[in-house]
Amino acid sequence: MSSFEIDPRLKAESVTIRPLQTFDKRVKLLGSKSYSNRYLALAALSGEPTTLEGALVCDDTQYLGEALRQFGHVEVEIDPAAERITVTPTGRTMRAPEEEVYVGAAGTPIRLLIAMAGHADGTTVLTGTKRMQERPMGSLLEALPALGVTAEAVRGNGSPPIKVTGPSFRGGSTRISGAVSSQFTSSLLINATRAEEDTEVHVIDDLVSKPYVEMTIAALAEMGVVVEREGYTRFTVAAGQKLRGGTVTVEPDASGMSYFLAAAAVLGGTVTIPGIGKGSKQGDVGLVAALTRMGCTAEVGDDSITLTGGELRGIDIDMEAMPDVVPTLAVVAAFAQGTTHISNIASLRIKECDRIAAVTAELRKMGITVEEHADAMTITGGTPHGAVIDTYDDHRIAMCFAIAGLRTPDVVITDPGCVAKSFPTFWRVLDSLHDGTASTL
Ligand SMILES: O=C(O)C1=C[C@@H](OP(=O)(O)O)[C@@H](O)[C@H](O)C1
Numbered sequence: 001m002s003s004f005e006i007d008p009r010l011k012a013e014s015v016t017i018r019p020l021q022t023f024d025k026r027v028k029l030l031g032s033k034s035y036s037n038r039y040l041a042l043a044a045l046s047g048e049p050t051t052l053e054g055a056l057v058c059d060d061t062q063y064l065g066e067a068l069r070q071f072g073h074v075e076v077e078i079d080p081a082a083e084r085i086t087v088t089p090t091g092r093t094m095r096a097p098e099e100e101v102y103v104g105a106a107g108t109p110i111r112l113l114i115a116m117a118g119h120a121d122g123t124t125v126l127t128g129t130k131r132m133q134e135r136p137m138g139s140l141l142e143a144l145p146a147l148g149v150t151a152e153a154v155r156g157n158g159s160p161p162i163k164v165t166g167p168s169f170r171g172g173s174t175r176i177s178g179a180v181s182s183q184f185t186s187s188l189l190i191n192a193t194r195a196e197e198d199t200e201v202h203v204i205d206d207l208v209s210k211p212y213v214e215m216t217i218a219a220l221a222e223m224g225v226v227v228e229r230e231g232y233t234r235f236t237v238a239a240g241q242k243l244r245g246g247t248v249t250v251e252p253d254a255s256g257m258s259y260f261l262a263a264a265a266v267l268g269g270t271v272t273i274p275g276i277g278k279g280s281k282q283g284d285v286g287l288v289a290a291l292t293r294m295g296c297t298a299e300v301g302d303d304s305i306t307l308t309g310g311e312l313r314g315i316d317i318d319m320e321a322m323p324d325v326v327p328t329l330a331v332v333a334a335f336a337q338g339t340t341h342i343s344n345i346a347s348l349r350i351k352e353c354d355r356i357a358a359v360t361a362e363l364r365k366m367g368i369t370v371e372e373h374a375d376a377m378t379i380t381g382g383t384p385h386g387a388v389i390d391t392y393d394d395h396r397i398a399m400c401f402a403i404a405g406l407r408t409p410d411v412v413i414t415d416p417g418c419v420a421k422s423f424p425t426f427w428r429v430l431d432s433l434h435d436g437t438a439s440t441l
């Protein structure tokens, strides 16, 4: 069966994870979600035919592709089996879709699209799931008017639905808060490529999730646009730079990689991930160093990462730069000797779910002591026992607790289909650790 035939577990109510003694495997991952989103948006802004090779085809990138099509100026073809997405200009102008643009739970896409709708003719309304209608967009809405764009929250609460009227994104100088999400800054920089004037973005406070802005700058450079900057306080995109299309190759997803690093860590196994290495700008690669501090050994090569589990011990770690792998590290910490303190993670409360609350509640169900703080978590390692894990419609909660189930019997993951947001083949890749035999449904 090809890995892209629908996995029945994506529709199941729950899956019971089958424990594994240990493993030594090479695991090939799908492409980076963050790069796939960026290249898709840049391709649509470029006016040039563009092909993404090694692209991640998942719920989020499919919602973004569908939204781009709705503007009428590009055709987007998605070939999941070939891991290829092609974006082709239609020759029509970019027009606000008549129907609402619905992006599901895709946070990065909606933030990229809000500023992008400032390039479309007419009024665009963007919305998503119930949780998406709670996620904050206020800093972006406050920064857009100085660049010419009128954008507002329909309910006046800073969250979707968001109404944007264009064409209005002319460029200029604006100030933005980076304290809530880096995606706002990324959105302005990406969409500045189509502005008539230079765009200067002043970040007025400390920017969270900085590596994601580095990825944005790298993606822009890959497509021919240079961002001039002063650290993380000012970024300038000079007008008149032309985005080139052509073929871009997406490296494997470092957040997805985290689950297999964690599997090696908790089982004392070895995993090798090809296609990603030293040069990667994905901040989540930082998990390798964190797991090394916890007692694992790692080799980070030019084009592969190998990690072997060891005697695990707790650490103190600031994870502001790698929020998406906090749940993964928290699960590893549950199996470590001593206490792990994870700090500077307030942004976890405004992701697909409140991830500090969710990880705390689910680890406690497994008998682990967790102290929950406003922007931190303290986990005392022990011997977790099986539990039925609620996943809060959050792919990362499902995937990290599945890893706990490789070591602890009777871990049941509810709503396993939620992994499709970023990793639709997750359950099959997990199976492959068991020598290719299927895990129980
Ligand atoms: O720009 C991106 O691709 C992302 C930025 C991060 O969000 P924040 O900047 O909101 O922390 C991260 O959590 C998200 O999964 C992807």
Ligand SMILES: C=C(OP(=O)(O)O)C(=O)O
Binding pocket: 105, 106, 107, 108, 109, 324, 351, 352, 396, 422
């Ligand atoms: C937070 C995430 O995504 P987004 O903000 O793009 O919805 C994630 O994938 O963990």
